[in-house]
Amino acid sequence: MLSVTLLSLSWAVLASSSKCILPISYSSQIYEVPAWLSLNYSCTGSAQLWEARPSPGKGMGVFATRALEPGDIILEEPPIIKIIPPDFRDGAAYPLSSIDMLLNSAFDALSEEKQAEVMSLHAHLTPGEENKESANRMLIPIFRSNAYIVGKTNTELGLFPKGARINHSCRPNSSQVWIDKIGKRVVRAVRHIEEGEEVFATYIPLLRDHKARQQRLDQYGFKCTCSACTHDRATQAASDRRRDDIRKAFADFEPQLTLTVPQSIAGRKRAEKNAAASEDLARLVEEEGLADYYAQAYRIVALSYARIEKWEAATRWAHKSYELNLAADEDAPNTLEMRALTEHFIQNWNTDLYNKSNQHG
Ligand SMILES: [Zn+2]
Structure with a gap:
């Protein structure tokens, strides 16, 4: 008998489906092999399946350029900037000045084109941050509004300008996961998406009511108008x-x-x-x-x-x-x-x- 270790429920599960799945080599002694065990799975190619364009009321958005099925990879992206923030002290926030320094040196090392890509991202400004003119001053708000935790031990922060264009929905049609082995964040469809339909991800945990979700979304500075919020x-x-x-x-x-x-x-x-x-x-x-x-x-x-x-x-x-x-x-x-x-x-x-x-x- 196999010894099976049960994992805790706390992992964030990113769902997907059978588009890109290898057949499993289970015991061949099974008396009646169910059809789903003998399916021949294959992997679809990766031509660009999305485009960024304005989304009414939401700035920019990401749209499917052809119909997508659950499991289809929409985009894979390495971080344009990745930093390892200094360790947390109990209860204390990251020392802002050291993050600032790390960000600035990572930004300065980018090509002009990539710097422009970073600067074009949306940033939700807190009152003290408004009217800051220099590009470097905007880096912190941009990073705060768009960065994700990455890395093997979840101790790094990465910025993904293409994925960052994906708007939020409380009933998203895509999910994203950091795959350490390839050093990329991968966005997949989790349900059928029509050609021309907007791709949505979630920025927040979703098992909360409408009011609590909106409170969490206030940090991004918008009111959610997704299908779960406009009923x-x-x-x-x-x-x-x-x-x-x-x-x-x-x-x-x-x-x-x-x-x-x-x-x-x-x-x-x-x-x-x-x-x-x-x-x-x-x-x-x-x-x-x-x-x-x-x-x-x-x-x-x-x-x-x-x-x-x-x-x-x-x-x-x-x-x-x-x-x-x-x-x-x-x-x-x-x-x-x-x-x-x-x-x-x-x-x-x-x-x-x-x-x-x-x-x-
Ligand atoms: Zn919503």
């Missing part, structure tokens, strides 16, 4: 409730995410109820269109079915989660975990089928 009042309230329920369910499931099969009848009954509730959670996340959370929800359903030894369901859900994780980053710990879990569940499913065929034959 009529009743639809808005329903969306808020769903996000609230999803956040609570993620927290409630966390202590139960083990592979231990409950031994008592009451424990078993509870686990059966939880397996049904976990499917409700996955449905809720899909209904709300929160693609970044699909893989995390599917993992919960897989483990919930494993706890009641429903190996077929556990395998299918684990594989769904694995596919999404794999498309985002093949080397990420959660990808490796879901692969191990899928293999483990499929072995148990296989043993089950073998036992059943012996009983009947």
Whole structure:
């Protein structure tokens, strides 16, 4: 039996789908090989699939130049500027002067064209920063408004001018992840995107209600008008409730995410109820269109079915989660975990089928 290490739920899952996935070499003893295990996956090429142009009310935006499917890579980009900020002291902010120095020397080393690319980015200015004229003075606000955490240990900050053009939505159609191995930030479609449709990412955690999300977005200086924020009042309230329920369910499931099969009848009954509730959670996340959370929800359903030894369901859900994780980053710990879990569940499913065929034959 495989020993499987469960990871905590705290990782940020970046969902994607099966456009660029390699077939998995599972045990060939399975009695009835499900169709989804024998699919021939391939990887699509990388001609430029986006263009930057004005987006009404939002400055610039990024638009798809052809229809995109979940998993398609929209853009891959190395940081134009990358700095390693000095260590945090407890509770203290980064010393601004040292960031300033690091940024300025990185900026000065860029070609004129790249400097212009940096300076063309939007910056949300705080009151004290307004009316600053020199280019170098604008670097801090630009960096603060657009930089992402990157690097193997998440201790570096990078600026990605192309990706920075992607506007925010609370129901984004793309997700982004830093892939350390290639030194690039990769943006993928997480649902079907029409040709000419705007690409959106999220700047904030999404499992909060409309009001709390807007408070977080105030630091970027705009009012969100995405499809989740411009509903009529009743639809808005329903969306808020769903996000609230999803956040609570993620927290409630966390202590139960083990592979231990409950031994008592009451424990078993509870686990059966939880397996049904976990499917409700996955449905809720899909209904709300929160693609970044699909893989995390599917993992919960897989483990919930494993706890009641429903190996077929556990395998299918684990594989769904694995596919999404794999498309985002093949080397990420959660990808490796879901692969191990899928293999483990499929072995148990296989043993089950073998036992059943012996009983009947
Ligand atoms: Zn919104």
